[in-house]
Amino acid sequence: MYADALKHGQKIFAVAPMIDWTDRHCRFLHRQLSRQALLYTEMVVADAIIHGPRQRLLSYSPEEHPVALQLGGSDAGKLSEAIRIAADYGYDEINLNVGCPSDRVQSGTFGACLMRDAGHVADLVSAMKTVATVPVTVKCRIGVDDQEPAEVLPDFLRRMIGAGADAIWIHARKAWLQGLSPKENREIPPLDYDLVYRMKRENPDVFVGINGGIADLDQAASHLKVMDGVMLGRAAYQNAGLLAGVDAAVTGTGPAEVDWLALRDRMMAYAEGVIAAGGRLHHVTRHMVGLFQGFAGARRFRQILSAEATRPGAGVEVIAAAFAAVDIEAGSRVQPEEKKLAG
Template sequence: MKQEKARYIKAPVFAVAPMIDWTDRHCRFLHRQLSKRALLYTEMVVADAIIFGPREKLLSHSAAEHPVALQLGGSDAAKLSDAVRIAADYGYDEINLNVGCPSDRVQSGTFGACLMRDATHVADLVTAMKRVSTVPVTVKCRIGVDDQEPAQVLPDFLARMIGAGADAIWIHARKAWLQGLSPKENREIPPLDYDLVYAMKRENPDVFMGINGGIADLEQAARHLSHVDGVMLGRAAYHNTGLLAGVDAFLAGAGPAGATTPDVDWLALRDTMMDYAAELVDRGGRLHHVTRHMVGLFQGFAGARRFRQILSTDAARPGAGPEVIAAAFAAVDIDGGPRVQPEEQKLAG
C-alpha cells in the first residue's frame, strides 16, 4: 500500500526563517520554549554535506523542537533526493528547498536565489524531492532576481512549483540582487513588494502561500495574515526573541489583539535553559553556543543591557557554566515588564 503523504500545517502559520549561523539546534530549543506553535526552520544545509559529511551533527535535533523543518540547498535532483531520503530518519516535519538566499557562497554552488532564473529546473528538483519524501516539500523563493520583472516572472515560477507538487510556497517579498549589491545591502534594496505576494495568493487561493521580508513584529504579521496563509520572521525574531512569547496567543486570535506579550514564566525559562546548557557543557560543549541566542530575550526591559553584557562576555570565558545564565536573569527587572529605557532605546529599536 502506498504511504500517504503528510499534509501541510493548517493556516495561519507563524514561522521563524532559516538563517545561516543562527537557527541551529540550540537556537531552536530556546525558541520552542517561548512558542509551542511556531514553525521552526534549520539553517540551510547543503545536500552534498548531508551525503558526504557528518550527517548526525548536521541533522540531529531535539524532539522538543517540533514542528521543525529542514531547509536544503542544492541544484542537483539526484543529490537532493538522496538528502531527503537520509533526512527521513531524523523525523523532520517538512523539507524546504532554498531558492532565495543571495550569498556569494550559495551562488558559487549554483543554488539559492540564482535558481529563480530557471523555473523549469527548480520544478524538476521539487518533483524529485516529492517522489521520495513522506513529509511536505516546500519552496522558499524571492519575487525575482536581478533584472527580472517580478510581476512577469513570479506567476510563471509559482505555477511551475505548484505543478511540480510543492505543498507550500514561502515568498520573500524583495527581489534578490546577485550582482552589484552585497547581501547586507540587499536587505533594504530594492524595496519590498508585498502587494505582488498578496496578488499571487489571490490567484492561487487553494495553495498555501506565506510571506517573508521586513516584518518587524506581531502587529505587522497580523496585517499580512489578512492576505496570506503564513508569516515568516527572520532577524526580527532573532534579535527580539521575546516577541515569540506572544506567538501562540497571536495565532489563536490571528489578529492584533494577540500581539501583546503575555505573562511569561521567565524563571521557569531560566531554569530550563540552565539545565539545557549544563547538559551541553557536560558533553564538552561551550556555554556560549547556547547563550549567544539568548541576548535578544529582554528587549525593552530594565536591565536588558546588563543582561546582554553578561551573556556576551562571561558566557564566552573558558569554563563558563550555567550559573552565568542565572546571573544574567538576575540583572533584569522581570516583574517590571518590557518598557524601553532611555539609555536602551537605540538597542531596543
C-alpha cells in the same frame, strides 16, 4: 500540515531559516517561547548531508517540533539522497532554498540564482516529492537581477504548484546576485508586498506565505489578513521575546504570560547538557542576548552574557546571573495581542 491549515483556515507563523543563526540551540530557545511557531534549520547543503558529519548537521532536540529542514542544492539526485538520509531524523517538512543570494551559494549554482530557471526548480521539487514522506516546500524571492517580478513570479509559482510543492514562502524582495552583499539584499531592494498578495489571490487553493521586512506581531497580523502564513527572520532572532506573544495571537487563547524563571531553569538545564557533550556555554547563550528588549536591566543582561559566557570554562551560573540583572516584573512588555493572527 499545510493542507490542514488551508482546509481549516489556520494561519502559520514561522521563524525563517538563517545561516549561522537558527541552529539547534537557537531553535530550542525559540521553542520555549512559542509552542505554535514553525521553526526552520539553517540551510544545509545536500552534499554536506551525503558526505559530511550528518549527525552534527541533522540532529536536534525532540522538543523543537514542528521543525523544517531547509536544503540547498541544484542536483535532483543529491537532494533526493539527502532527503532519504534526513528521513531518519523525523523532520516535519523539507524546504528548498531558492532565495539565498550569497556568493558561496551562487558558486554551487543554487539558492536565489535558481530563480533564473523555474523549469529546473520544478524538476527538483518533483524529484524531492517522489522520495519525501513530509511536505516539500519552496522559499524563493520575487525575482533576481533584471527580471521583472510581475512577469516571472506568476510563472514560477505555476511551475512549483504543477511540480507538487505543498507550500511556497515568498521573500517579498528581489535579489541582486552581483553588487549587493547578502545583508544588503535583505535591506536595499524594495519590498513588494502587493505582488505577493496578488500571488495568493491568484492561487487561493495553495498555501502561500510571506517573508521580508516584517518587524512585529502587529505587522504579522496585518499580512495574515491576506496571506496563509507569515515568516519573521531577523526580528524574531534579535528580539526573541516577541515570540512569547505568538501562541496567544495564533490560537486566540488570551494574553501571553511568560514564566521567565522557568525559562531560565530550562535553558540552564539545556546548557548543562550541551557543555557535558563537549560544547561551550556561548553556543547556547549567544542566541539569548535579545531576549529582554524593553525590560529594565536588559543592557546588563546582554553585558553579562556577552562578556562572561565566552570565557573558557564558563558554566550555567552565568545564565542565572544574567537573569538576576533583569527586573522581570517591572519591565515585562509581553501584553495581550490586540489582533489575533488567525484573524
